[in-house]
Amino acid sequence: MSAAGLALDHVTLRLGGRVVLDDLSFDVRPGELLALVGPNGSGKTTALRTLTGALIPDAGRALIDGRPVAGLGRRGVAARIAHLPQGFRSHWNLTVRDLVRLGAARGAGWWQAGRPAAPDPALDLGELLDRRLDDLSGGERARAAVAWALAAPAGALLADEPAAALDIGHALSLMQLFEGLRGAMTVVVVLHDLGLALAHADRVAVLAKGRLLALDTSQAVLQNGAIEAAFGIRPIPAPVAAGAWPVAVRAGPETRGNPGDSL
């Protein structure tokens, strides 16, 4: 399966009477690693769920490879997109091995799914395969969830805060795993850690109040003021070697008040 191109095209979406996505448009190029960042409530999860067709826009459309998501059906979307929701939990207290098997059956059926490949070594699940999910730590469960998401072939992975529970070593391994998928798969990853986003993504989309402030390279979003405008903080490039954390993020005096107030 080839990497999928994704897009939101002038999407406006209301939830509970409030505009959550406000004329939001962006393209994700086939095979790129795109980080989606923005303050709490800025619409990141809603944008991913719109791309999967789980939420229907009031205006505009979501597209996979140029085709409206609405016309693909649930199975059509599942065959193309792996969606790892925020705080993923399995309904059953499976072993990690069975969770990965379940992931391999997504979009097909148990009877059609081949044997899943072993989880990527970057996920460090070798010792955990026969442990049950309820007996794992939050970060171990989060790594198992990524293995679930990647167990079936798909043209794109939409991962909502997959690194939130991970220690720094496992978070870096996860981002390296995503980098390794480049080209073969499109990856959209929601991250709260700006260091991870800026260090590893091909491009960074900055959301605030349901609007796109920037979609550009890390260098560009650091320089064009989008990070300041979205979060009310000042990103400071750190003097570290390439490949390490490229920025430190320090609160500035302008952090008082609500992020995005200047929009």
Ligand SMILES: Nc1ncnc2c1ncn2[C@@H]1O[C@H](COP(=O)(O)OP(=O)(O)OP(=O)(O)O)[C@@H](O)[C@H]1O
């Ligand atoms: N079912 C709902 N009904 C009403 N409002 C909702 C509903 N779901 C989400 N919202 C609101 O939509 C806005 C965007 O939510 P969303 O989960 O997309 O934000 P987010 O950027 O992913 O936030 P976070 O960083 O906190 O995970 C929030 O203000 C949220 O309260």
